[in-house]
Structure formats: structure tokens, C-alpha cells
Amino acid sequence: MTSPAKAFKMATYQAAGTENILLVTDSYKVTHHMQYPPKTTTVCSYFESRGGKFPTTVFFGLQYIIKRWLVGPVITREKIQEAKELYNLHFGRDNFNEDGWNYILEKHAGYLPLRIRAVPEGTVVPFKNVLFVVENTDPKCFWLTNYFETLLVQVWYPMTVATNSRYQKEIIARYLDETADNLDGLPFKLHDFGFRGSTSVESAGIGGCAHLVNFQGTDTIAGIMTARKYYGCNVAGFSIPAAEHSTITTWGRDGEFEAFKNMLTKFPEGAMACVSDSYDIFNACEKVWGEELKDVIIERGKNGGVLVVRPDSGDPPEIVVKVLESLGKKFGTTENSKGYKMLPSYLRVIQGDGISYEKLEVILINMRKHKWSSDNLTFGSGGALLQRLDRDTQKCAFKCSYSVINGKEVNVFKDPITDPGKKSKKGRLTLEMQDGQYVTVTEGKGDPSKDLLVTVFENGRLLRDYSFDEIRITAEIDLVKNKA
Template sequence: MAGFPAGGTDNILLVTDSYKVTHHMQYPPNTTTVYSYFESRGGKFPNTVFFGLQYILKRWLTGQVITLAKIEEAKELYTRHFGKDLFNEEGWKYILEHHNGYLPLRIKAVPEGSVIPYKNVLMTVENTDPKCFWLTNYFETLLVQVWYPMTVATNSRYQKEIIASYLDETADNLAGLPFKLHDFGFRGSTSVESAGIGGMSHLVNFMGTDTIASITTARTYYGCPMAGFSIPAAEHSTITTWGKDDEVAAFRNMLERFPDGLMACVSDSYDIWNACENVWGKELKELVIARGKHNGTLVVRPDSGDPPEVVIKVLNIFGAIFGTSENSKGYKMLPPYLRVIQGDGISYETLESILSRMKENKWSAENLAFGSGGALLQRLNRDTQKCAFKCSFAVVDGKQVNVFKDPITDHGKKSKKGRLTLEKTKDGYATMEEGHGDPKKDLLVTVFENGKLLKDYSFDEVRQNAELDLVKQRKSSQ
């Protein structure tokens, strides 16, 4: 149909749930303020990394986002959608005429990258024009989508905690930590946009990625010139096109085409044990060693089988052939020109089993890196951290109303009351309800007001806010 782009639109009036279009008619008469908040009500991880709101604000809400053409497009679409005219044309034209198309909203949020225990307020939203009380919750649909970058960043950070703890126990230092979990998730994402958002969220914690969309998204929305890095690497097609009998030639080509630096080669196309023991370990052994003289490191990638078993067997084969050294913690290290990356079956749930098996066998975690795809960017949803957006305060007929819900069938969905602040306490964090907090102690920052972005976080700021306490402690002790 002419006038309606396939697959999406930049018309902010259309980026909501259908029923929101009718809500301007449902509030009590003489409502002038609607105030809502966003939180993680619980979920898989006890803390959440708040991240991604700035992307939403810059992408959708900042500037003159309401025009007459957008209002007319929305009216036509919604009239057809509902079969009658329920669209708030008057309200949107008011915003266009009195606010020049800028949204009269105020959004406060914790600093991006903040690590906050669940059941705490993370963001509040309210209208700044009493005639636009209906606007606050119109954008719930869009704003709640911060659940995705937030949850990816949280999932990634918890994996970083596991890796960091094993490095701390079995490696000389944590220097290699930023590159220990590599993003392989582009092809498994639901869209290029979701790959960019999710991949960028992983880069809050790490610096390794093969998801190009993640680095372009971080560049555009967080001003980061280069958020992630990668290395030359083989896939099965570039190895198997040489044929099974010529696998050695395929491997040799990798060593010769990339004579220095890090290079990864998938090695399980046929027989991972033969590849490690006879191809890398005999026929190409001298080339692998010689490449090390040019600061070259071969990273061998098994890509099938039971990860803990495969990793240990590969390390043992290489250790027997290339030799090992012992680090300051008493754990074995392969020569610096040889490492392993496990990129199959990696998730928060599987990391521990691999790293604990390595530790049991006296292998340092420094020998291994991980790659993760679907489990990193896709195996999660809004309920992973039970994200919710609820109204907690309103002004009706000039009276302040503390708004809440408390379903008798599920008290876990009980919502907070009144105006909220987030404050630091001796035990961590606390959300103060019903306006009882101290505004001077409030950690929520006004990031958006009346169509303007008031706080523009750099990616470095986000990373610093999200950094592990263990890493901060090690840096401070150096």
C-alpha cells in the first residue's frame, strides 16, 4: 500500500501497541500528570546492567519527531486498523503547535552501565505539559525495549565474572579478560538492528566481536570510534573446499597468508584429534613455532563434541607436543604462539563446567578463549530479568494520587507507589517510594526533557560503570 513502508516506519506515532492509541480516552477526567517507572522485578540474575536507553532516545525520541504528515499517516492507519476514528489527533496536533513537535516528557534514569540489584527503579517517565498526561504511557512499548540491551549486557557481565574468577585463580593476571568472550551472534540475531543493539551491549563488558553491526551502533549512538576488535579466522567452507585429503594444505595456507599476529583456524572439519596431533602437531609444527617468532599466535578452534572433554583433550595433545610452562599460580601454559578457542555450546550455564575441568587438570584459563552466539544475543527475553513499566503516580483534579497494582493472584507483580528515588545505602541500593526519598541523594539523572537529550554517555563511561569490582581491585593494587 502506498505510503506505508514494508517492515517498518520512522513515524513515532506508530511505534506503540494498538490499545495505547485509545488510552487518552480512559484516564480519569482532569488528569494532568501521569508518572511511570521501569524496573527489573526479579529474574535470572540478582543484578542488572542498565544499558541501551540512550540508543532508544537518540534513535526515536530526540528532536522534532512529530509532524503534520506523521499525524495524518497515523490517523489514516489507525482508522483502518480499528474500523473507526479513535486516534488522538487533537492531542498530537497540540504537541506540534505548542511544542514544535518536540515531546513534552521528562525521563530520568540511572547512569548507563550501572549495576543495580533487581526490584529497584531504573527509569522514570512523566509528562511536562498537563495537557499531555496521556503521552507518558504511550511510549511504554518503545521504552520497555531497553530490556534487550540491558539483559544482554547483564548476561555478558555475569559470564565475565565467571571467567575473571578463574583467571584470578589460575593466571598471572587479568590482562586478557576483555578478549575472553567473543561475539559470534550476528547470524543468529532476528535482524541487523537487533544484532547491532545486542552486540553493542556485549561490548559493554568485552572487546571481542565478529558482529560488525555492534561496532557501527556503538559508534553512532555512543560516540565510540571502535568498540570491538577481531582477527583473521577460518570457517569450515574455507577449509573443506581444499578437500579432506588436503586439509594440511588448507592449514598451511592459513599460516602463510597470515604470517603474524593472532589467527584462528577451525580444525574439526573431519577429525579434531588428527588435526591437533598430526597436522598441527607434526606436519606443520615447525611453521607454527616459526610463526611465533613474528609475534604470531595460532588459535585452534574445535567446534563440536562435549566442550569440557574436547577442550581438555586438545590442551593435553598440544601440551605433550609443544610443551608447557608453569605460571606463578602453578598452572600449565601452552607456548605463547598457541592458544585454543571454544566457540560451540558456550553460555552462562556451560562456562563453569569447562573452566572448572581446566582447573582440575592444572590448566590455566589463560590458554582458552570463548565464542558465543545464540546464547549470548538470543537465548533471553523480557522475563529473563522480569522487566516491567508501571504507573506509580498521577495528579487528578489537582490531587496527588499514589498509583499501584497488587494482583491477589500474583503478589510478585505488586508495583511501587508514588514518586520514586533510587538511593545508595550502606547495604547497596534502595528505592524510596511515595516521595519519601531525598532528592539530593537520588541517583536517577534527567537524561531527556522536552525533546532534548540532556546527558550523552560515552561508551567509555558505560564500560567504567559496568566494570567488575574484581578488575577495579586488581587495577588499584597495581
């Protein structure tokens, strides 16, 4: 039976462990302080995308990690004790650097003696370039730099979501530019449906926030909250009332008309989305929406109301065009300035099933082929937006490039004969703009005055706090910038 004193001690450690930075690392890193050469005083490492699916990356999410984990006096006596006890059990021996952590507690009052320099968040950088650099600021804490590789490399996730989202934005913008009168609707053309498909509430928050760098439509409230807490954005994303199948099918098959009418009357103004494929999407479009409720839809439109019809099954490129044709037959169409068909302003379609970077353009191509403007359609994306990604999507890696050992500067690198793609960069690094292109200058040969890396964190303090608005501006696609 657990004594009250032991139970209290366990509860204290459990509470500390939820925020214990000493435990946010890979096991083997706990032993690395014993593995560096004698008289090592500096270890400098960098993070990059070594290649991958997309030729450029949107750098985003480091500020979240820094604010969440690194800012302030994050080392305490209780956390050191908790880590020591856990690691002794974990390894079956004492590998823990208790003296090193106590030194940070006593010498630096629990603030981490590290410096992080990074490209501004939202910057779009071609792969194989340095994105951030980490080094210790106290020679006795050389082992600290790579202790945090595990945590810092997790920037791969928001960075990759933001990159994937931005490339989809480029596709949508191109087709809008070709088939629509303007790009006004672009910020809401890719809606985040990914909350339920994420691995956790935290990952939904990080990924959902990353998507909002490029768009403003989301149903992932966790993403809005992450942008609010870590990037100072009051409301980063917006949504509309929308039906799910349960709110339609509970009326019964014979009650579909009443279910649809209920949506129109309960939400008499603004945009409202209604899933319409519970039974027969074409009957829903042509008979229920197009005949039985047509006058209500038109009247609602006079007050600025917009009905957004949502198919949710079938082959997306085919279904989208068929739904547009069905609605167009009943409500009529106009031809825009580019010669493409438009539904009335009170009627639109959202395709939220099967949307990914690969599928999205196929749908838009088929719409163009049938002379439908892409402005009639909004996309919703879930798993493919926030979940169908991993660290190798952009081949993200964190490697040591420079150290000082016994007073001597050493350019550090790896160059495996079995995989040249994993060759790492040497020496001190700068990211510079040369002839309009990003270039990583290695071996300390760069010009510090031209270095685009900004010191964002030093000795436990955040030195640069990026707002969400400025990140969005930095990450904006060229087509929008050129139209502005």
C-alpha cells in the same frame, strides 16, 4: 490501477512510517487517552527489573532508544495523517487522538513534552529497584507517558544482554585469578559470534553493542556500528582473521594440510584462528599442527604470531581438555606462577560451540581439574549471548506510580491477589544509596538531593550523552576494579 498521485502519497506515507513514532506502540494504547480519569494532568511511570535470573542488572541501552526515536521534532503533520488513516482502518472506527498530537505539533513544534530520569548507563543495580522514570511535562499531554511504554520497555534487551555478558565475565575473571598469572587477557575472553543467530540486523547491533560494554572481542560488526553511532565510540570491538569450515573443506580431506598451511602463510603475523575439527580434531592437533606444520608455527611465533586452534564439535568440557592435552603433548607446556599448565605463547584454543552462562563454568572447572590455566582458552558465544533471552529473564516491567487528578496527587499502584510478585511501587520514586546499598524510596518520601536518577531527556532534547568508555568503567566487575 493506482494513480500516480495515489502512488506518490502511498510512497510518502511509507517513507514516513519507517520513522513514525506514532506507530511505535501497542494498538490498545491508541485508545488510552480516553480512559484516564477526568482532569488528569500528570502521569508518572517507572521501569524496573522485578526479579529474574540474575540478582543485579547492568542498565544499558536507553540512550540508544532516545537517540534513535525521541530526540528532535519527531511529530509532523504527515506522520499524524499517516497514523490517523492507519488506525481508522485498524480499529474500524476513529479512536485516534488527532487533537492531542496536533497540540504537540503546534504547541511544542513536534518535540515530545516528556521528561525521563534514569540511572547512569552501565550502573549495576540489584533487581526490584527503579531504573528510570517517565512523566509528561505538559498537563494536556498526560496520556503521552504510557503511550511510549512499548518502545521504552525494549531497553530490557540490551540491559539483559549486558547483564548476561557481565556475569560470564565475572566467572572467567575468577578462574583467571585462580589459574593465570594475571587478568590481562580478560577483555578478549568472550567473543561475540551472535550476528547470524539474531532476529535482525538491528537486534544484532543493539545486543552486540551491549556485550561490548563488558568485552572487546566481537565478530558482530553491527554492534560496533551501534556503539559508534549512539555512544560515540570509534571502534568498540576487535577481531582476527579466522577460518570457517568452507575455507578448509574446499581443499578436500586430503588437502587439510595445505589448507592449514595456507592460513599460516596468508596471515604471517598476529593472531589467527583456524577451525580444526572438519574431520579429525585429534589428528589435526597432533599430526598436522603438531608435526607437519610445527616448525612453521614456531617460526611464525617469533614474529608475534599466535595460532588459535578452534574445535567446533563434541562435548565442550571434554573436548577443550583433550585438545589442550594433544597440543601440549606436541608443543610442550610450562607451569605458571599459580602452578597451572600453559601452552607456548604462540598457541591458544578457542571454544565457540555450545557456550552459555551455564556451560562456561563447567568447561573452566574441568580445565582446572586437569591443571590447565584458563588463560589458554578464549570462548566464543552466539545464540546464548544475544538470543537466548527474553523480557522475563530479568522480569522487566513499566508501571504507573503517580498521577495528578483534578489538582490532587495520587499514589498509583497495582497489587494483584493472584501474584504478589507483580505488586508495583507507589508514588514519586527516588533511587538512593543507603548504607552502601541501592534503595528505591517510594511515595515521595525520598530526598531529591540524594536521588541517583539523572534527567537524560526533556522536551525532545537529550540532556546527558554517555560515552562508551565511561559506561564500561561504570559497569566494570569488582575483581578488575580491585586489581587496578
